Amino acid sequence: MRVVIAEDLALLKDGLIRLLQAHDCTVVAAVDNGPDLHTALLHHHPDVAVVDVRLPPTFTDEGLQAAIAARTQIPGLPILVLSQHVEPLYARELLSDDAGAVGYLLKDRLFDIGQFIESVRRVAAGGTAMDPAVISQLLAPQDQSDPLAQLTPREREVLAEMAEGRSNTAIAQRLYITDKAVSKHINNIFTKLDLAPSTDDSRRVLAVLAYLNGTDNTPT
Amino acid sequence: MTTTPHTTRHPPHTTLAYLILLLTQHIAAFLLLPLIIASALLTLLWIGLPFIILTGTLLRTLATSQRRTLTHLTHQPLTPTYHPLPPTGINRRASTLLTDPATWKDLLWLTSAPLNLLILALPPTLATHALYQATTALTPNPHHIYDLTTPHTLPTRLLLLTLATTLLYLTYRLTPPTLTLYTRLNHLLLIPTAKTRLTARVQHLATSRANTIDTQAAEIRRIERDLHDGAQARLVALGMNLGMAEQIITHDPHTARTMLTEARETTRQALTELRDLVRGIHPPVLVExxxxxxxxxxxxxxxxxxxxxxxxxxxxxxxxxxxxxxxxxxxxxxxxxxxxxxxxxxxxxxxxxxxxxxxxxxxxxxxxxxxxxxxxxxxxxxxxxxxxxxxxxxxxxxxxxxxxxxxxxxxxxxxxxxxx
CATH class of the missing domain: 3.30.565.10 (Histidine kinase-like ATPase, C-terminal domain)
Incomplete structure (x- = not known):
């Protein structure tokens, strides 16, 4: 897997390179600022890019902007964004082109290397990887009339796992239930939230995220 | 700063409404004047202090409402600059009132009430006379007018009507300049002196600066405490855990592994705490x-x-x-x-x-x-x-x-x- 890394802290950049190389990845470019990232993405066309939000020269959201800009030129270019803090606002922007293949994780998730590598692979394969912290903020129901308030606790768990980007099998493993039970819960969730059913894992995840982000365009 | 106020042209009924409002305020002022004199006299006997506070507050209220009306009339802000009254203590409140130069300026305005009333009463008086003359001239069996003459004949009636019309016209012409005269005079009386304004400004700046310093100091103390009890303490625990794991890793790899897991969890908690702290100091999304x-x-x-x-x-x-x-x-x-x-x-x-x-x-x-x-x-x-x-x-x-x-x-x- 060919990877581009954008991270301005040398210590973290070296760590990321080592970590990814240890898991069968080739780091084709490791940059430390926004403009270089944009060039590297367009030039190398990597299988996945791991990008820090805040980069020089402005130290604002340079990395995020460069990644979004590159995706307008190469639609669906897989990007995994890392940050010290997560904002549903940024998640919404990353997801807004509806092409999938995006991840948005706290840097804390690097502690669980297995999980992190799984997220990288998922994004590379066109799936999504959303941080639980983003999902929990989106999952807070606004009031009693909110359809989210009608979900059972189990359904909420399944919905959270699904929104983070996991497949049915992965959800079943994590919640210690059968694949069949997961499918049943997902059907219930889609009925309660009035979403069009889909058999494709990643389309389904995008539909759920669009719903949670309040950018859902499906007929209600 | 001190431009002379002009009454902007209002439609006649608005002008009338303002006139009535101003008149009422001055009648109230006229009534307040003897009260203030009485409380001043009572103060000489040391029992007037509560009355001073009462009448002083009333004076402030009245002057403020007059200022508000004038602001509406001239579209020029007239903000009062009073020393704030302490919430308790008769002596302290009375002395604040008495030492506030604004109080004395208000008093001057209050004593001008008769003059103001005179100015304000001019247009309504003229109008009332015009109305009186016109109705007398038009009634079939008129009474004496001004106890002088009874207009029986047509020429006298016409003469009276002409007089009434002239008076009405005069009212119409004189009202705007009267109001302008009035607003200028009162603007002058009610505007705080430059010194008062500057004193008030300095006082405000001193208070807000003290508040800012207090708030900042409290914030810094909170951040110090959070770092000291949170992230810093967790890093100490982390270092200890790692050190111990290093020592036992060869002869007890199982325990060492548990300690490393603990170390990772501690790091995660420290990060979460630092993130919350940063969000409280300056949210990253605001920077970005x-x-x-x-x-x-x-x-x-x-x-x-x-x-x-x-x-x-x-x-x-x-x-x-x-x-x-x-x-x-x-x-x-x-x-x-x-x-x-x-x-x-x-x-x-x-x-x-x-x-x-x-x-x-x-x-x-x-x-x-x-x-x-x-x-x-x-x-x-x-x-x-x-x-x-x-x-x-x-x-x-x-x-x-x-x-x-x-x-x-x-x-x-x-x-x-x-x-x-």
Whole structure:
């Protein structure tokens, strides 16, 4: 897997390179600022890019902007964004082109290397990887009339796992239930939230995220 | 600063309404005058102090209402600069009243009440006479007029009518200059002297500076405590854990592994604490996206649906942005906690060199300054000479307007995104 890394802290950049190389990845470019990232993405066309939000020269959201800009030129270019803090606002922007293949994780998730590598692979394969912290903020129901308030606790768990980007099998493993039970819960969730059913894992995840982000365009 | 006020042309009925309002205020002033004299005399006997406070406060109220009317009439702000009365202590309150130069200036205005009444009464008197003459001239069996003559014949009646018309015309012509004379005189009497204004300004600056320093010191103490008891302590634990794991890794790899897992968990907790702390000092999204993005991000994660409209051509300075952000965040938290609302609106724009923020909710209203965190917000934006205005009648809606004087940098803002 060919990877581009954008991270301005040398210590973290070296760590990321080592970590990814240890898991069968080739780091084709490791940059430390926004403009270089944009060039590297367009030039190398990597299988996945791991990008820090805040980069020089402005130290604002340079990395995020460069990644979004590159995706307008190469639609669906897989990007995994890392940050010290997560904002549903940024998640919404990353997801807004509806092409999938995006991840948005706290840097804390690097502690669980297995999980992190799984997220990288998922994004590379066109799936999504959303941080639980983003999902929990989106999952807070606004009031009693909110359809989210009608979900059972189990359904909420399944919905959270699904929104983070996991497949049915992965959800079943994590919640210690059968694949069949997961499918049943997902059907219930889609009925309660009035979403069009889909058999494709990643389309389904995008539909759920669009719903949670309040950018859902499906007929209600 | 001291431009002479002009009464802007109002339609006749508005002018009449103002005349009546001003007259009433002066009649009240006329009645207050003997009361004040009486309380001054009583003070000589040491029992008049409560009366001084009472009449002094009444005087302030009356002068303030007169100032407000004049502001409406001339569109020139006449803001009173009184020393604030201490909440308790008869002696302290009375001495504050007596030492405040504004009180004496108000007294001067009060003693001018007879003169003012005379000026104000001129147009209504003329009009009343005109009316009296006209009705007398038109009644079939007229009485004596002014106890002088009885207009029986047509020529006398016509003469009387002509007189009445002349008087009415005079009223019409004289009212605007009378009002202008009146407003100029009273503007002069009621405007605070430059010294008073400057003293008030210095006092305000001293208070707001002291408040700012206090708030900042408290903030720094909180941050120090949070770091000391949080992240710092966790890093110590982390180092200890790692050290122990290093020692035992060869002969007890199993325990070492458990310790390493613990170390990882400790690091995660330290990170979470640092993140929360950073968010409290200066939210990263504010650095990355400015007020625009930060308020949108805030709305997105709020419990209530919030409509955000932002109309800014640039970015305010960092300190103003930060103060505005925290004020909005606190107002929205208040709304969620107390207002029982189902929707809130945040509107931000910039005009007349001021950043204007309006936070509205459709809750039950009844928000008052001392009752909740609103005082804290007011105090913080006071450091920028900002003001907070609360409209929250029982039954709602609550509208809170913040105005912070500031210029905008020419930097482009991000394109507006949808509302949450």
């Amino acid at each position: 996206r400015g007020l625009h993005g930060a308020v949108h991000a805030l709305a997105l994660t709020h419990q209530l649906p919030i409509t955000v409209t932002i109309d800014l051509d640039g970015r305010p300075t960092d300190p103003v942005e930060s103060a505005a952000y925290f004020a909005i965040a606190e107002l929205l938290t208040n709304t969620a906690k107390h207002a029982d609302a189902t929707h809130a609106w945040v509107h931000i724009n910039h005009g007349r060199n001021r950043l204007v923020i309006t936070v509205t909710d459709n809750g039950h209203g009844g928000a008052t300054t001392p009752a909740n965190g609103l005082t804290g917000i007011a105090r913080r934006i006071d450091a920028f000479d900002g003001t907070m205005n609360i409209t929250s009648p029982p039954g709602g809606p609550t509208i809170i307007t913040l105005e912070i004087p500031c210029a905008l940098s020419s930097q482009k803002t991000w394109p507006s995104s949808k509302t949450a």
